[in-house]
Amino acid sequence: xxxxxxxxxxxxxxxxxxxxxxxxxxxxxxxxxxxxxxxxxxxxxxxxxxxxxxxxxxxxxxxxxxxxxxxxxxxxxxxxxxxxxxxxxxxxxxxxxxxxxxxxxxxxxxxxxxxxxxxxxxxxxxxxxxxxxxxxxxxxxxxxxxxxxxxxxxxxxxxxxxxxxxxxxxxxxxxxxxxxxxxxxxxxxxxxxxxxxxxxxxxxxxxxxxxxxxxxxxxxxxxxxxxxxxxxxxxxxxxxxxxxxxxxxxxxxxxxxxxxxxxxxxxxxxxxxxxxxxxxxx
Amino acid sequence: xxxxxxxxxxxxxxxxxxxxxxxxxxxxxxxxxxxxxxxxxxxxxxxxxxxxxxxxxxxxxxxxxxxxxxxxxxxxxxxxxxxxxxxxxxxxxxxxxxxxxxxxxxxxxxxxxxxxxxxxxxxxxxxxxxxxxxxxxxxxxxxxxxxxxxxxxxxxxxxxxxxxxxxxxxxxxxxxxxxxxxxxxxxxxxxxxxxxxxxxxxxxxxxxxxxxxxxxxxxxxxxxxxxxxxxxxxxxxxxxxxxxxxxxxxxxxxxxxxxx
Numbered sequence: 001x002x003x004x005x006x007x008x009x010x011x012x013x014x015x016x017x018x019x020x021x022x023x024x025x026x027x028x029x030x031x032x033x034x035x036x037x038x039x040x041x042x043x044x045x046x047x048x049x050x051x052x053x054x055x056x057x058x059x060x061x062x063x064x065x066x067x068x069x070x071x072x073x074x075x076x077x078x079x080x081x082x083x084x085x086x087x088x089x090x091x092x093x094x095x096x097x098x099x100x101x102x103x104x105x106x107x108x109x110x111x112x113x114x115x116x117x118x119x120x121x122x123x124x125x126x127x128x129x130x131x132x133x134x135x136x137x138x139x140x141x142x143x144x145x146x147x148x149x150x151x152x153x154x155x156x157x158x159x160x161x162x163x164x165x166x167x168x169x170x171x172x173x174x175x176x177x178x179x180x181x182x183x184x185x186x187x188x189x190x191x192x193x194x195x196x197x198x199x200x201x202x203x204x205x206x207x208x209x210x211x212x213x214x215x216x217x218x219x220x221x222x223x224x225x226x227x228x229x230x231x232x233x234x235x236x237x238x239x240x241x242x243x244x245x246x247x248x249x250x251x252x253x254x255x256x257x258x259x260x261x262x263x264x265x266x267x268x269x270x271x272x273x274x275x276x277x278x279x280x281x282x
Numbered sequence: 283x284x285x286x287x288x289x290x291x292x293x294x295x296x297x298x299x300x301x302x303x304x305x306x307x308x309x310x311x312x313x314x315x316x317x318x319x320x321x322x323x324x325x326x327x328x329x330x331x332x333x334x335x336x337x338x339x340x341x342x343x344x345x346x347x348x349x350x351x352x353x354x355x356x357x358x359x360x361x362x363x364x365x366x367x368x369x370x371x372x373x374x375x376x377x378x379x380x381x382x383x384x385x386x387x388x389x390x391x392x393x394x395x396x397x398x399x400x401x402x403x404x405x406x407x408x409x410x411x412x413x414x415x416x417x418x419x420x421x422x423x424x425x426x427x428x429x430x431x432x433x434x435x436x437x438x439x440x441x442x443x444x445x446x447x448x449x450x451x452x453x454x455x456x457x458x459x460x461x462x463x464x465x466x467x468x469x470x471x472x473x474x475x476x477x478x479x480x481x482x483x484x485x486x487x488x489x490x491x492x493x494x495x496x497x498x499x500x501x502x503x504x505x506x507x508x509x510x511x512x513x514x515x516x517x518x519x520x521x522x523x524x525x526x527x528x529x530x531x532x533x534x535x536x537x538x539x540x541x542x
Binding site: 013017018022028029105124125136263 | 290302
């Protein structure tokens with residue numbers, strides 16, 4: 001039995017806004033998205049029903065599975081690649097720079113996260129074009145021209161532009177938090193710099209390294225700008241599949257099936273990554 | 283060791299160059315006469331700005347963006363602050379779930395949120411309206427406001443509020459004279475950051491906007507046509523706006539206060 005308390009208006013004023021707004025406009029739309037996958041589309045209108053047609057039709061097409069493995073593979077690759085590319089920079093920021101220089105660099109890295117990725121992708125389109133600045137520069141030393149757009153390479157340039165700032169922030173944050181005396185002790189005990197890195201620094205920074213890779217995965221998995229404007233949209237990724245299915249016709253329920261498959265995948269990967277980041281601590 | 287350190291700095295500089303190259307390039311191309319920019323660059327021109335900003339639909343989009351960003355900023359900062367204060371002040375059952383609801387939305391791919399919003403708002407008759415975009419942007423921006431306000435509340439001495447109560451202030455009075463003044467920089471910071479989130483968001487806005495385009499949605503639709511340097515001109519203005527907002531947000535929250 002809980003004792004009943006008098007209605008505390010003050011408390012509710014601060015607690016309810018989130019519940020009301022995110023309930024009505026985040027939870028309910030997602031629940032509706034799930035319900036919609038069982039609806040019927042007739043005469044270009046959605047009608048409530050409980051049929052499995054949308055699931056069968058969507059999961060039965062090879063175009064879905066091609067897109068699924070492509071998107072998953074690219075997101076995993078981007079997670080690994082971004083982590084590897086970011087690490088030397090994060091290491092330098094964490095161990096070779098003063099506090100104020102590091103803070104300034106991190107503040108700079110936050111900025112692109114909030115600036116239009118669409119315009120940045122368009123700038124890459126121009127920079128990497130067949131007759132663009134990069135090929136012109138390479139041409140002066142007798143190389144190229146290279147076709148860089150409308151390919152996996154182009155998409156990866158976009159993904160890295162999108163995720164690198166965040167990965168560097170996560171890595172630097174966890175590297176800078178390592179107790180320096182630990183590293184010095186390992187050095188004093190005769191461990192080589194490589195050994196110190198593998199046996200001391202990487203395990204100690206595990207949380208930030210894994211979270212950085214996880215966010216790179218999540219952002220790449222859900223991005224449609226890079227594959228669409230830099231990757232040439234063929235073959236389509238899951239995001240492009242959703243947009244095509246939604247925008248060309250009224251097959252929203254089938255787009256919703258793709259969306260739910262994406263959510264399930266994100267949950268699975270996030271759960272595994274969080275276990276890797278925080279699990280096994282004694 | 284010196285050589286390693288220097289190499290590290292060169293690498294770091296190269297990485298920053300990669301990250302910021304598109305922003306810088308867009309700025310340079312916007313003043314460059316070539317339709318298809320390459321090296322060497324063409325001559326200096328403001329033609330693209332003149333062309334872009336003589337189009338009435340651009341001004342229409344700017345107006346829409348400003349309305350949406352302003353409304354999103356105020357609403358999400360209020361909800362974010364209320365949530366941060368709830369987390370700071372109260373413990374309750376299901377608090378984990380409450381906090382998950384507060385922080386999860388930005389991790390959901392925008393295309394999925396866009397589809398869910400479109401379907402749901404169509405059911406309730408709000409799709410294609412600016413209100414629909416505002417609703418979605420508040421969902422996305424609230425977690426950022428919540429995080430900033432929570433960060434600030436971390437620095438307050440919890441006994442300060444209690445002291446105010448002991449001195450006879452009611453809860454509302456303590457909120458007004460103790461908590462709110464203390465959080466003022468964070469609230470301003472959140473207002474800026476959430477405005478930036480809204481101002482740059484184009485995926486969900488594209489799904490639900492219909493004919494009421496915001497600036498990024500208009501850019502997206504122009505991009506589906508042809509290469510057009512007007513994008514660089516509009517893009518540079520968009521960059522400068524959101525960078526100003528984000529830098530203002532950071533300065534407000536991180537600047538050292540003399541009397542603390």
